[in-house]
Amino acid sequence: MKRETTMPSPQTVPIAARRRGRASGWVVLVIALVAMVGFSQAMELFWTRIDQHRFPWAYDRSGRPTLTGTWVGSLTTARGARRGLYLDLELEPLKFGGGSRGHRHGAFRRAQSDKLVGELLLCAGPYREQRLELHGNELADDASRFRLSFRVPEGTTPADGLTPSNLRGMWNGRDSLRVEADLYLRRGASAITDGADAETGAPQPGALHRAALAEFRATCHRLASTR
Structure with missing residues (x-):
C-alpha cells in the first residue's frame, strides 16, 4: 500500500x-x-604592467625620461615668420574590457595604433593663440622618432593663417625635441597648400624643450616684442 x-x-x-x-x-x-x-x-594591473614594460617612454613610474609631458619652443618658416609652440603629449588610456571576437584583449595596444593624444597651442603674439587637438604614434621602439596629426576641435572656428596639419619629431631621449611641420594656409573655409610655396610646399623646422605653459605665454610675449 502506497503512502502519499x-x-x-x-x-x-x-x-x-x-x-x-x-x-x-x-x-x-x-x-x-x-x-x-x-x-x-x-x-x-596586469595589462598596465605589460603596457609599461612595452612603452616605458610614456610612463613616469619607469624612472626614465618620457616623451609624454609638456614641451615649449618655436617654429620658424622659410619667410622668417615665427610661431610659439606648446605641445602637451599624453598616452592614450588603455581601454579595459574592449576588444572583439578574433582580436586581442582591448587593453593590449596594437603596434600601429595611435598611442599619443593631447593638444598643440600656437601663437604669433600674446593675443593670437590657436588650439589644435592631436593624435599620433611613435616611429621607433624608444620613441626617438614620432609623428603627430592635428585637427581643429569640434565647435570652434579655425583661425586664418599658417596652421600645421602633420608633424614629425625627433626626441633625444631627455629634454629636447627637433620637429618638422607640414603647414597649410587657412583662409576662411579654405585650406591652401602650394608645392612651390616656401612655407606650405616643404616641411618647416622647429625645436622644443621640456617646459610648462607659463613659459609658452612668455614666448608669445617675446614674439610680439620682436616683430
Whole structure:
C-alpha cells in the first residue's frame, strides 16, 4: 500500500528558515560581485604592467625620461615668420574590457595604433593663440622618432593663417625635441597648400624643450616684442 507524501506549503515552512535562505542567497551574490571586482582590478594591473614594460617612454613610474609631458619652443618658416609652440603629449588610456571576437584583449595596444593624444597651442603674439587637438604614434621602439596629426576641435572656428596639419619629431631621449611641420594656409573655409610655396610646399623646422605653459605665454610675449 502506497503512502502519499505532501510537500510543505510556504505557509508551513518556518519563517526563520525562509529568512536564512534569503540571507544566504544575498551572501553568495555579494561574494560573487566582490570576486568579479577583484578579478577586474587584477587584470587592469596586469595589462598596465605589460603596457609599461612595452612603452616605458610614456610612463613616469619607469624612472626614465618620457616623451609624454609638456614641451615649449618655436617654429620658424622659410619667410622668417615665427610661431610659439606648446605641445602637451599624453598616452592614450588603455581601454579595459574592449576588444572583439578574433582580436586581442582591448587593453593590449596594437603596434600601429595611435598611442599619443593631447593638444598643440600656437601663437604669433600674446593675443593670437590657436588650439589644435592631436593624435599620433611613435616611429621607433624608444620613441626617438614620432609623428603627430592635428585637427581643429569640434565647435570652434579655425583661425586664418599658417596652421600645421602633420608633424614629425625627433626626441633625444631627455629634454629636447627637433620637429618638422607640414603647414597649410587657412583662409576662411579654405585650406591652401602650394608645392612651390616656401612655407606650405616643404616641411618647416622647429625645436622644443621640456617646459610648462607659463613659459609658452612668455614666448608669445617675446614674439610680439620682436616683430
